[in-house]
Amino acid sequence: MVKSGTLLETLKQQLSMDSDPPFHEAYKTLFDKTIEKKITPKNEQVVMVEECELPLIDLSRLDHGDEGEREGCKLEIARASQEWGFFQVVNHGISCEILEEMRFMQERVFKQPFDIKTKEDKYLNFSAGSYRWGTPTATCLRQLSWSEAFHIPLLDISTSPPAGFDSLSSTIGQFATTVSSLAQKLAEILAEKLGHKSTFFQEHCLPSTCYLRMNRYPPCPIPSEVFGLMPHTDSDFLTILHQDQVGGLQLVKDDKWISVKPNPEALIINIGDLFQAWSNDVYKSVQHRVVTNSLVERFSTAYFFCPSYDTVIHSCHEPSVYRKFSFREYRQQVQEDVQKLGSKIGLPRFLVQSQ
Ligand SMILES: C=C1C[C@]23C[C@@]1(O)CC[C@H]2[C@@]12CC[C@H](O)[C@@](C)(C(=O)O1)[C@H]2[C@@H]3C(=O)O
Ligand SMILES: O=C(O)CCC(=O)C(=O)O
Ligand SMILES: [Fe+2]
Numbered sequence: 001m002v003k004s005g006t007l008l009e010t011l012k013q014q015l016s017m018d019s020d021p022p023f024h025e026a027y028k029t030l031f032d033k034t035i036e037k038k039i040t041p042k043n044e045q046v047v048m049v050e051e052c053e054l055p056l057i058d059l060s061r062l063d064h065g066d067e068g069e070r071e072g073c074k075l076e077i078a079r080a081s082q083e084w085g086f087f088q089v090v091n092h093g094i095s096c097e098i099l100e101e102m103r104f105m106q107e108r109v110f111k112q113p114f115d116i117k118t119k120e121d122k123y124l125n126f127s128a129g130s131y132r133w134g135t136p137t138a139t140c141l142r143q144l145s146w147s148e149a150f151h152i153p154l155l156d157i158s159t160s161p162p163a164g165f166d167s168l169s170s171t172i173g174q175f176a177t178t179v180s181s182l183a184q185k186l187a188e189i190l191a192e193k194l195g196h197k198s199t200f201f202q203e204h205c206l207p208s209t210c211y212l213r214m215n216r217y218p219p220c221p222i223p224s225e226v227f228g229l230m231p232h233t234d235s236d237f238l239t240i241l242h243q244d245q246v247g248g249l250q251l252v253k254d255d256k257w258i259s260v261k262p263n264p265e266a267l268i269i270n271i272g273d274l275f276q277a278w279s280n281d282v283y284k285s286v287q288h289r290v291v292t293n294s295l296v297e298r299f300s301t302a303y304f305f306c307p308s309y310d311t312v313i314h315s316c317h318e319p320s321v322y323r324k325f326s327f328r329e330y331r332q333q334v335q336e337d338v339q340k341l342g343s344k345i346g347l348p349r350f351l352v353q354s355q
Pocket of ligand 1: 235
């Protein structure tokens with residue numbers, strides 16, 4: 001058992017070391033406040049969270065099965081979206097090679113020096129400002145996300161890559177194309193199971209409105225105090241996620257946090273706020289977060305299936321739980337809440353009853 005005096009010294013030492021991105025430097029005041037007050041022997045104990053296997057759905061049944069198989073598969077997708085808000089899929093159309101290449105590329109991209117990643121002009125042909133790290137609005141460690149990310153609008157996934165990164169665009173391009181059509185397919189199935197044969201998603205969720213987010217979670221010296229990504233729901237219709245073998249993704253099920261067991265072959269699908277509103281609370285946009293560890297870095301890639309800013313989100317059934325809102329209004333409200341409160345409020349802001 002480490003004495004808490006020794007632990008404190010070690011932590012102080014670790015937190016004063018250089019890191020990329022420079023969390024220690026930028027958030028020094030937050031660390032100093034927390035270390036002195038909170039790191040006691042009790043806090044050294046890691047909170048145990050049960051590990052679970054998400055519902056696993058084989059998508060080959062949609063293309064190769066008979067009518068019964070196809071229907072069964074669609075029902076499983078709808079049921080998991082209602083009961084879990086999360087599920088994983090295999091035979092999704094993205095080869096293991098592409099998934100491995102994505103992981104390898106991410107390592108190379110994030111390894112570039114911090115100054116290059118934050119450069120004002122374009123980096124790797126992604127728009128300026130696509131690189132993000134930490135949480136600029138955090139006022140305490142609990143509001144800090146110990147991660148860095150590239151937010152890449154699908155339109156930026158260029159066909160003329162910069163020298164040295166020629167295979168990058170082709171790999172991301174293949175990944176993006178396949179996940180885009182998978183997202184469309186899943187959205188249509190989810191609409192159909194609510195009784196809607198809808199062209200809504202084809203009309204409103206175009207490549208120009210969707211984006212990829214490549215995440216890197218560096219090892220963190222105080223994993224019990226800082227999240228990799230703080231608890232949130234996604235502000236889109238649905239998200240398609242690929243995580244590496246490290247693990248760290250957790251979600252709320254039956255009022256408890258549980259961790260998702262990594263499955264390198266699977267893609268994780270989660271329902272976002274917009275689908276919860278569109279389905280009038282039938283499908284669930286569930287809180288999730290990423291926890292850090294002190295030993296290894298972790299990578300993931302998320303594809304956010306979003307409509308254009310002018311799209312009006314209204315429920316497909318009456319009486320509607322939420323008032324109508326445009327995606328622009330929703331994003332602005334989320335940004336305002338994050339600025340003012342440190343985290344997003346999300347759908348509760350748009351409840352009919354609260355008007
Ligand atoms: C500080 C925050 C920004 C964020 C919402 C949050 O409260 C916590 C996580 C952030 C995140 C991560 C994934 C998505 O990019 C995002 C749009 C989301 O839904 O949760 C962002 C939020 C944001 O930037 O609005
Ligand atoms: O990295 C992960 O596993 C989750 C990422 C996530 O939730 C997000 O980018 O919205
Ligand atoms: Fe998320």
